[in-house]
Amino acid sequence: MQQTRLDAARIGAARQLIDPVFLDTPLYRCEALDPGLGCAVSIKLETANPVRSFKARGTEVVASLLAARGPRAVVCASAGNLGQALAWSGRGRGLDVTVVAPRHATAAKLDRIRALGARLELVDGDHELARDLAAAIARRDGIRLLEDSLDLETCEGAATIGLELVDSASSFDTVLVALGGGALATGVGHVVKSSRPDVEVVCVQPLGAPAMTRSWHERRVVTTESTNTIADGVAGRHPIPAVLDDLLLIVDDAVLVTEASIVAGMRMLLDHAGLVVEPSAALGIAAILEDRDRFADRHVLTIVCGGNVDLDAYRRWTDPAVDPSLL
Numbered sequence: 001m002q003q004t005r006l007d008a009a010r011i012g013a014a015r016q017l018i019d020p021v022f023l024d025t026p027l028y029r030c031e032a033l034d035p036g037l038g039c040a041v042s043i044k045l046e047t048a049n050p051v052r053s054f055k056a057r058g059t060e061v062v063a064s065l066l067a068a069r070g071p072r073a074v075v076c077a078s079a080g081n082l083g084q085a086l087a088w089s090g091r092g093r094g095l096d097v098t099v100v101a102p103r104h105a106t107a108a109k110l111d112r113i114r115a116l117g118a119r120l121e122l123v124d125g126d127h128e129l130a131r132d133l134a135a136a137i138a139r140r141d142g143i144r145l146l147e148d149s150l151d152l153e154t155c156e157g158a159a160t161i162g163l164e165l166v167d168s169a170s171s172f173d174t175v176l177v178a179l180g181g182g183a184l185a186t187g188v189g190h191v192v193k194s195s196r197p198d199v200e201v202v203c204v205q206p207l208g209a210p211a212m213t214r215s216w217h218e219r220r221v222v223t224t225e226s227t228n229t230i231a232d233g234v235a236g237r238h239p240i241p242a243v244l245d246d247l248l249l250i251v252d253d254a255v256l257v258t259e260a261s262i263v264a265g266m267r268m269l270l271d272h273a274g275l276v277v278e279p280s281a282a283l284g285i286a287a288i289l290e291d292r293d294r295f296a297d298r299h300v301l302t303i304v305c306g307g308n309v310d311l312d313a314y315r316r317w318t319d320p321a322v323d324p325s326l327l
Helices: 008-017 031-037 056-069 081-091 107-115 127-141 152-167 183-195 211-218 241-250 259-273 279-290 311-318
Strands: 027-029 040-045 073-077 096-102 119-123 144-146 174-178 200-206 253-257 299-304
Touching: 008 056, 008 152, 008 183, 031 040, 031 259, 031 279, 040 152, 056 073, 056 081, 056 144, 056 152, 073 081, 073 127, 081 096, 081 107, 096 107, 096 127, 107 119, 119 127, 127 144, 152 183, 174 183, 174 279, 183 200, 183 241, 200 211, 200 279, 211 241, 211 253, 253 279, 259 279, 259 311, 279 299
Parallel strands: 040 299, 073 096, 073 144, 096 119, 174 200, 174 299, 200 253
Antiparallel strands: 027 040
């Protein structure tokens, strides 16, 4: 495999900096999903932790390094999960954390950021405008700007998930990874392809937020003017060139799925696995639903990457009386 920006030694060192509460998350066969999907399904559950997403694996590394050598203030842009994770990691290390988020972000995520003691700045726009404001705050105040997926700590923190996959006794054919900014796909893909090159790594993104997937297929950065998806955690418009370069080296495919399939995936994870997940975490199941023949008779692993949802919206999405295509 050609070399990405990631480094095996740094990934190993990152694992030592992460609070054990975020490590060794459950990995198990979920046989109840098999009949409805036509393949063997395993789940890597990244919601069973204090911030209910994988993001703290990266923020733990960032916060540990900042606490050791400064500056002791940091700002990030977030749709919610990264902000929660950074607030949690920073609080435990005495860091001053600012999170910039879209005003329309999931209310439960914003409330949790505030509860964890971070300063919250809201913008009347999407994640890209939040990124712009976060960068401006970092310049004005002379503090660390954490850029998810661009900063290697976020990718190499996520890569510790890959270490747990390849160190397990499980044998799988395909890994399905939610694709947004690319930290999760870059990190997991790097480790999996380095150790098990025969395993297929497939990224999944909503049809309503296709920028990184289009970029991967065209092998150049493709931006979009807007996004339209319930999967707010992966709704970026401007892919980061360095991240795309990494993905081009390690990812076997990138696919787009509809909103109806995302909702159907959430319903399946609730009904057959007892899991409450946010839309981004159902992307892997959605990909199987949309292309059953591709995955038939294979052992497919999907990373359930987040479980922070607005309960009213979640009830609508998972109501069996509602047609998913009408949501």
